[in-house]
Structures are given as C-alpha cells and as structure tokens.
Amino acid sequence: MMMLNRFCTFGLAMILTATTSSMVVANAAEVADAENANAEAKTVDVFGEGELKVPSQFQATKPQSGIIEHEFVAKSTENEKATARVTFMAAGGDIQANIGRWKGQFSGGAADAQKSEEMKVGKWNVHIVDVSGKFQERMGGGPFFGGKTVERENYAMTGAIIVHPEGRKYFVKMVGPAEVVSENRAAFVQMIKSINK
Structure with a gap:
C-alpha cells in the first residue's frame, strides 16, 4: 500500500510538472504573439x-x-x-x-x-x-x-x-x-x- 501511495504521488508530481511546463510554453507563445502584433502594428x-x-x-x-x-x-x-x-x-x-x-x-x-x-x-x-x-x-x-x-x-x-x-x-x-x-x-x-x- 505504501509503495502504491508513493507511485501515485510520483505520478501526480510528473503530471503537474508536465502541465506547468506546457502552461509556461503556452504563456511564452502568447507573449511572443503579442510582441509580434505590437511590432507589426x-x-x-x-x-x-x-x-x-x-x-x-x-x-x-x-x-x-x-x-x-x-x-x-x-x-x-x-x-x-x-x-x-x-x-x-x-x-x-x-x-x-x-x-x-x-x-x-x-x-x-x-x-x-x-x-x-x-x-x-x-x-x-x-x-x-x-x-x-x-x-x-x-x-x-x-x-x-x-x-x-x-x-x-x-x-x-x-x-x-x-x-x-x-x-x-x-x-x-x-x-x-x-x-x-x-x-x-x-x-x-x-x-x-x-x-x-
């Protein structure tokens, strides 16, 4: 049971890390798009x-x-x-x-x-x-x-x-x-x- 809990905790941490990373990438892309729009306008x-x-x-x-x-x-x-x-x-x-x-x-x-x-x-x-x-x-x-x-x-x-x-x-x-x-x-x-x- 203890091993299962550790596995679940590790898995959840990996999912959160991946989600956070993709959010950072998405936010960086949005900032870049906004900067490009400003540069073109x-x-x-x-x-x-x-x-x-x-x-x-x-x-x-x-x-x-x-x-x-x-x-x-x-x-x-x-x-x-x-x-x-x-x-x-x-x-x-x-x-x-x-x-x-x-x-x-x-x-x-x-x-x-x-x-x-x-x-x-x-x-x-x-x-x-x-x-x-x-x-x-x-x-x-x-x-x-x-x-x-x-x-x-x-x-x-x-x-x-x-x-x-x-x-x-x-x-x-x-x-x-x-x-x-x-x-x-x-x-x-x-x-x-x-x-x-």
Whole structure:
C-alpha cells in the first residue's frame, strides 16, 4: 500500500510538472504573439486612401469595444502604471456636435486647456481637440447610451476628427490621466499629420 501511495504521488508530481511546463510554453507563445502584433502594428489604414503611422511607444492592445477598429496604449515615462487609451474608428455625425459631445464629457478643467483647431493635411480636413478636467467615463453601453458612468479626476483627451474630401469621418482619441496625455500629445499630433505622407 505504501509503495502504491508513493507511485501515485510520483505520478501526480510528473503530471503537474508536465502541465506547468506546457502552461509556461503556452504563456511564452502568447507573449511572443503579442510582441509580434505590437511590432507589426505600425500603421492604421483610413478608408483605403491614407495611413496613420502609429508611434513606436504606443502598444497595440485588444479593443475594449466592438465599435473600435484599433486600440493602443500610451504610457508615461514618469509613472509606469499610468496609461491612456488611443482608439481609432470610422464614425459619422456633425463635426461640431461631436466636438461638443467630447467636451461635454469633461468638467472643471482650466479654461485655457480646452481648445480645438482645424487644419488642412493634404486632401484631408483635420480637427484637433484638447479638453481636460473631470472625465465622465461610460463603462459599456457604447458612446451614446447605457452603461455605468465613472468619474475620473485629472483626466485629459486629445482627439482628432479626420475628414475625407467626400465627407467620411475618422475619429482618433487619446484619453487618460492628464500627465500621460500631455506627455504623448506631440507624438499623437504627428501621427495624425502623417495621414498625407
């Protein structure tokens, strides 16, 4: 009986070791796949007529919503835990109404930090929007309805509406802690301007 118990214990240990080893291999493969995806995700196609060159410091991640086409993470060099979402999607609606909606998601920010500018980048009309303050983040339910609202203090957004000559619109937004958005704003704007290159 004692020999049988030892045999069973040994067998169980071998099974656990094999299972753990295969889990480590699987996890290593998943990490490698994620790194390869990040390495390959250098551009985002816009209507088949332009490409946005994504900064190397933005890391590809799975979109949190089905309406988001691509999503990346922007980080802070000062605080590794602080991140901002960078999202890409085709959308519609009036430009000023969308800008107003974006601004309406924030309250209490410094007046001089709330701004928008329009520019021409090749054949594209581009609207860049900056807003900050307390962010009303909707958790689930989409951008226009449903879902729980969570207040995020000291948040900011730099967003862009890229307008095709035929009127189609493409939205790119970076939303997160104000210091992360500020640190990555120049790279974000450079990415938006790359649509014509």
